[in-house]
Structures are given as structure tokens and as C-alpha cells.
Amino acid sequence: MANDPGLAADTCIYMEAVTGDGGTHNSSVWWLSPDIQLTGPTSGPDKADPGQNNTVNVVYHRKPASSNCTTPGDESITIELWVGNPSLAMSPSEHASTALIQSIGSPFPAEGTSATQIINWAPPAGLPVTDPQSAGHKCLIARCYPQSLTPDPNDFHVPNDRHVAQHNICIVPCSDRKAHKHGLFRFEVSTINLNFSEKETVTLRAVADLRPDNFVRKVVLERLERTEGFRRLALAPPRGFNFDLPDFPEAEVIDHTKPGCLGFLLGTSFRPEIETRIQMSPKQFTRFNFEADLSGAKVGEAYIFHLTQSGSDNRAHGGLTIVMLATDA
CATH class of the missing domain: 2.60.40.10 (Immunoglobulins)
Structure with missing residues (x-):
């Protein structure tokens, strides 16, 4: 989809679809982002274990000063982590599709650097298999943007928007x-x-x-x-x-x-x-x-x-x- 108009004021913060792409997301397989990593304590990579702390690492980047990028000048970044069952298209407003795990503030990175936000997610036990937070294979979407901006409530705008990355593999x-x-x-x-x-x-x-x-x-x-x-x-x-x-x-x-x-x-x-x-x-x-x-x-x-x-x-x-x-x- 096209870039998220609610995040257009920032061109500095990005996530990568492929290692080293600088936020261009121009790979034909763009949904295996290395910037989102879920590890279940029992099940391992890309799977969730109910009732336990599942670690998710979200990496985000800021372009160097030489890029002449623009940003509102906020002091912090908002990081959203969304989860769903194995899916193709996903929407933040459809509860059968996705669930918001956490929305958290994180320091604005220095120019030309990257930062990692660690999120501990403990999905409830006993959920039906259709629930986005149920056990098993999970599709993950992360969205990172300056705190003063407001993203689209209905559309993640993948793969074009540099503020969003998707990690979907089973x-x-x-x-x-x-x-x-x-x-x-x-x-x-x-x-x-x-x-x-x-x-x-x-x-x-x-x-x-x-x-x-x-x-x-x-x-x-x-x-x-x-x-x-x-x-x-x-x-x-x-x-x-x-x-x-x-x-x-x-x-x-x-x-x-x-x-x-x-x-x-x-x-x-x-x-x-x-x-x-x-x-x-x-x-x-x-x-x-x-x-x-x-x-x-x-x-x-x-x-x-x-x-x-x-x-x-x-x-x-x-x-x-x-x-x-x-x-x-």
C-alpha cells in the first residue's frame, strides 16, 4: 500500500525489510524483516508460549544527517508491536486479524544509529486457536514513529511505509x-x-x-x-x-x-x-x-x-x- 499519510512528516526513522535496505523495502520477499524477532522460551523462534514471557526484539533506525531527512523533532519514538495468526493482509482495527501487544515510548536515536526495544509479551493461556494471541506460529508487525505523529488506525501500509516492518514465517x-x-x-x-x-x-x-x-x-x-x-x-x-x-x-x-x-x-x-x-x-x-x-x-x-x-x-x-x-x- 502507499505510505501512511499520518507519518509523512517524518522521513528519518525506518525499519528494514531486508538487512541493509535502509528502509526502502524493495525486496520481493519483504515480510521476513530481521528487525522483529520473537523467541518463545519453550517453542523457540517465531512461536508464542502462553502464560510465559516471550521476548520480542524490535530494532529501529535513524538516517544520518547527510541524508537531509526531516522529522518533527520529538524526544521519543512510539513503538507498537502487533501480533496475529498466520496471515496475509492485516489491519490494526480488525480484532480477529491482529492484537496490539504493546505501545511504548523509547528514546529518539542519534543520527545514523540504530536502537533495540525489548518487549516481554505474556499471552494468556487457554485462548481459542482463532485468537491472535493464541499459542503457535505468529505473524508480527512493528510500527515505529515520532511520538507526536498519529498513524492510520485501519491500515499498516506495508510494504511501502518505512516506519513499518512485518515478520511472517512458519x-x-x-x-x-x-x-x-x-x-x-x-x-x-x-x-x-x-x-x-x-x-x-x-x-x-x-x-x-x-x-x-x-x-x-x-x-x-x-x-x-x-x-x-x-x-x-x-x-x-x-x-x-x-x-x-x-x-x-x-x-x-x-x-x-x-x-x-x-x-x-x-x-x-x-x-x-x-x-x-x-x-x-x-x-x-x-x-x-x-x-x-x-x-x-x-x-x-x-x-x-x-x-x-x-x-x-x-x-x-x-x-x-x-x-x-x-x-x-
Whole structure:
């Protein structure tokens, strides 16, 4: 989405989508921000443990004086931390989508420096799985801005706004005992129509990333190497993957998950993907399943899938990386 107009008076404070991007957020996979790190005391990275203190580190940066950036001159920064279940688009005003964990003031960093705010989050125990603060994989959004400014209450304006970063990745061990059908694995994802006044046709897309770039590979391997049973990243595509959309039975689907003639022509550059267009009512919130057929996978192979949502104007609304690991446990 476009930059947040409520934060336009500041061009100095930023968060990074990829290490070293200076707040430009110009990566195609911009939702794996290194500036937000959740560590559950029992479950580890990217997962929340109810009833315990879960540490979240939020890093924010200030441009150097040579950048000629502008800022209102506040003495402190407001840092917001939001959490949700695995999601594509997220809205701060939709309670089924996100929950505000904390809004806290932090000192304004010196020019050209970075700072870290540590947030201790203790999610309540016993929450239903649909609650944004329930146990398990979490999608995180942080928003950092000068204290005198007021951000959009309905839209995070990811990925364009430099004050906002998103960290959405889920490592999912998959064994036949957990399959919905033989070799078919499901993972629930939620999303919302960020157009609050009109219907909008949005595009959901899933891509199997068989040759991740260095940044994605680093983020994924840091987590997989701590996961029991991992041996290697898959080099061949899975047998298939798709979206199961119970709220949209007539969704338009464009399926390029099978190599066919296109894969033969592209050779090693073939990227399996599927695209689905759905018409959502204003502010509609929905849950759906991402499904992948891993029946041909070798034990220990991990498949990286990038899921995205974009609007009718092709602007990005949100992204999520799901890594499915074939196991025998």
C-alpha cells in the first residue's frame, strides 16, 4: 500500500525489510524483516508460549544527517508491536486479524544509529486457536514513529511505509500421520480486505521457491537447522499445491504448479505458482487453507512457499512464508 499519510512528516526513522535496505523495502520477499524477532522460551523462534514471557526484539533506525531527512523533532519514538495468526493482509482495527501487544515510548536515536526495544509479551493461556494471541506460529508487525505523529488506525501500509516492518514465517513439520489426505497437508491462513468502503477483487498467489536468494535462504536455514529431521532444501517442485477457499467456491484459479511445456522451456528457472482471484466485501475477514501435496517428497526435504495478496491495483497487501518439512515422525 502507499505510505501512511499520518507519518509523512517524518522521513528519518525506518525499519528494514531486508538487512541493509535502509528502509526502502524493495525486496520481493519483504515480510521476513530481521528487525522483529520473537523467541518463545519453550517453542523457540517465531512461536508464542502462553502464560510465559516471550521476548520480542524490535530494532529501529535513524538516517544520518547527510541524508537531509526531516522529522518533527520529538524526544521519543512510539513503538507498537502487533501480533496475529498466520496471515496475509492485516489491519490494526480488525480484532480477529491482529492484537496490539504493546505501545511504548523509547528514546529518539542519534543520527545514523540504530536502537533495540525489548518487549516481554505474556499471552494468556487457554485462548481459542482463532485468537491472535493464541499459542503457535505468529505473524508480527512493528510500527515505529515520532511520538507526536498519529498513524492510520485501519491500515499498516506495508510494504511501502518505512516506519513499518512485518515478520511472517512458519516452519511446519509434515508427516503422513498429520496429513488431511495421503500426502496432502493443510495450513490455515487468514486475510482481510483492506478496502473498508467498497468490494475489491484481490489476488492470492503462492509460489514454490526452489532457488531462494541469499537473504531468504539465511532466514529459512536459521530455523530449519534447529528443526529435528531437516536434511536439505527441496530442489524439485512438490506434486502440487493450491488454496482451499470455503468462503469463495467460485474463485478464479490460474494454475502453473506443474512444469509441463512451460517448465521444459524454462528449465531450472521454472517457479511453480498458483494464482486465485476472489471478490471480497468491504473489510471482509476470511480464513482459508493452503494445501500442498508432499506425497513424493523425501524425508528431510523442506519446501519454501511464499504466499502474497495484492489489490485490484496490483499493490501488495501482505505476505507470508510457509516452510513445509517432510518428516517420518
